[in-house]
Amino acid sequence: MTIHLFDTMAGATRELVPLEPGHIRIYTCGPTVYGPAHVGNFRTLAASDLLVRYLRYRGYHVTWVMNVTDIDDKIIKRAREEGISVGELASHYELQFLSDLDTIGIARPDVMPRATEHIPQMVELIQKLLAGGHAYVTDDGSIFFRISSWPEYGRLARIDPEGMRVGERVQADEYGKDDVRDFALWKGPSADEPSWDTAIGRGRPGWHIECSAMSTTYLGQPFDIHTGGIDLVFPHHEDEIAQSEAATGKTFVACWFHCGFLQMGGQKMAKSLGNIASVGEVLARGVSSRALRLALISAHYRTPLAFGDESLQAASSAVDRLDALLGALAAYRTDRPDDASLPLLLGATRAAFEAALDDDLNMSPALAAVFDLVRELNRRIDARTLSAADAGRAIAFIRDLDRVLAIAPAAEDRLEPELQLLLDERAAARTGSDWAASDRLRIVLAERGILVEDTRDGQRWRRAE
RNA sequence: GGCGACGUACCCAAGUGGUUAAGGGGGAGGUCUGCAAAACCUCUAUUCGGCGGUUCGAUCCCGCCCGUCGCCUCCA
Structure with missing residues (x-):
């Protein structure tokens, strides 16, 4: 092509x-x-x-x-x-x-x-x-x-x-x-x-x-x-x-x-109309920069694109969904052989992604291909059909497509030592079924901007944005 | 007035002359789970602005109408 x-x-x-x-x-x-x-x-x-x-x-x-x-x-x-x-x-x-x-x-x-x-x-x-x-x-x-x-x-x-x-x-x-x-x-x-x-x-x-x-x-x-x-x-x-x-x-x-134009309130965003938002203003409303980027690129570039709280919220949720998958893949631990059909899945996704973008940068189907993959990978995580190596392959694959999209989180995000201690403490509490301590530490971490989720692969954290 | 784009579900937004009309968001129900979150499953357009036409068959082609937006002036 x-x-x-x-x-x-x-x-x-x-x-x-x-x-x-x-x-x-x-x-x-x-x-x-x-x-x-x-x-x-x-x-x-x-x-x-x-x-x-x-x-x-x-x-x-x-x-x-x-x-x-x-x-x-x-x-x-x-x-x-x-x-x-x-x-x-x-x-x-x-x-x-x-x-x-x-x-x-x-x-x-x-x-x-x-x-x-x-x-x-x-x-x-x-x-x-x-x-x-x-x-x-x-x-x-x-x-x-x-x-x-x-x-x-x-x-x-x-x-x-x-x-x-x-x-x-x-x-x-x-x-x-x-x-x-x-x-x-x-x-x-x-x-x-x-x-x-x-x-x-x-x-x-x-x-x-x-x-x-x-x-x-x-x-x-x-x-x-x-x-x-x-x-x-x-x-x-x-x-x-x-x-x-x-x-x-x-x-x-x-x-x-x-x-094409970005529209706000059904009209072209323009200084003369006063319906403008700067990057700083959008971020000040609590929207992550990655969500803002996704909101700006989520439709075909030549069509008018509606912008506003709703589109930003939708983009934020979509970015969270991608983050959650990457987090789940990174945490994934299981002892089983490679999923033989994974290469086919990734290959089909890449083919659809490229076919869409080859066609005048048609973003909607390209993103659809990515989110179809997200759902399918979540299914396989739930079903435990992936090997740990497969999870790594899936992450590498998504990050490869993300060279174009640039909406994935920074790769190596390490928790600050004192926060890691809290997380370790919580893991210990959970091992002892000390739910009160577990819940308390989850709140403490949330107050520090770290959202913790419990999965069968253990605790998973991400930064609140 | 001239030129052009567009009108698809609650919102955003793909798409095709005939197969189940993508995907994201939102909503409803369910599964899993100590709780929470996430995830998964099911449902949420018999219908694609309206009216005609072409066709065996049109959301997709043609015409008209209605509506929205844009350029013709600085403008991403």
Whole structure:
């Protein structure tokens, strides 16, 4: 089987054929670091992470680049409001962003280029556009892309430039445009804004140009997959294509991967609607980070996904179920021969898991395969048909699939010595059928955040989250 | 107005032109168990927004209608 992905440009699901055999290059539109990102933002990043993880699981070498937009109108405005420098504000929220990525189990991209550190690359691209007649300079020193010079404009979003509805607002930096639909490549200098002295004059970059410049700097052109939220299709990605292809004459990206919205209250989660939740807020409500991750990846990435207390609760329960199984397998002790049918079960699970994810990362059936396995393994634990070695094989198998899912608990979790003493004390009490002491110690441990369960394999503990 | 997505049980959410319509959560009953928890078993959509059409047969294909959401403007 080969991996198939939906490509927005083609409007269809296609086989993923690496431009370079065995190597896949991916660029993801990252955060604008002017405030805390919300979990809707992270849904898209989690989908991109899932893509990267699955490709690696499948044996591909993946180079993943995600930009950090550390200069733009919103950052400047916010920094001014808070009375700090643009650099201070941006680095503060960049750190928070990285921390949130770790929390959700999103792998760190291989490269996270900052816009402000790639001004020369952007300038070079803009120079090519000017030379090719695709861009023009206005009186205030701004430079715009001339949409009329690029007949392909609108292909990704399936928009006819002639039919574009023109916005009501006219911003200061848009004065002087030849056509209202043209977009800024470079913004002329303003006294109270950061600016750079460059070969194309003093100023600062527009938004779209950074992604064109930084993606191809690190991944070349064309590269395999460009990911982002569905709302970036237009105009952001359309503009990236226009810039990159007009400047070089080469195809920009082979496959466009767009993630659907996270919805809260039946609507897109968005700052403007106010229906947002940050990672910190979700965790503060007592939801584990692994449950949050599962909630974000539990549906197919292109469909709208309902988010809220109910989805978080469901994800928490599902994670607990997985934890309970792993705990039971780890504690499992019995003296009997290997279960001859276990390899078949694991093989069938892997086949179903991979078939689902090969099909445009179809998570629902992939998770169904995992939870079918959970039930079947619990049955075999109850029936005592596994050998102790089988239990170890099952754990290793689940952890192998978890390279993609990243929802399983940390592998080696050792109890603190003083808590282990309490647990040992309780085991001794139970051997002597001292139920009162047993119950008391269970409560004491619970107060320390350790939930103890008694099984025929002895005591089993897990951390309350 | 233009373009697009979607409407499956109490909630979330897969899926297929005809076999038992996944899985998770929740609920009800049961088994096991010193208790608790976990786990397991049974039940919880004769039905897939509505109306027509194509077909031997449609939830799945086509048309219309209703409803929801999104993009066209910063936006994951």
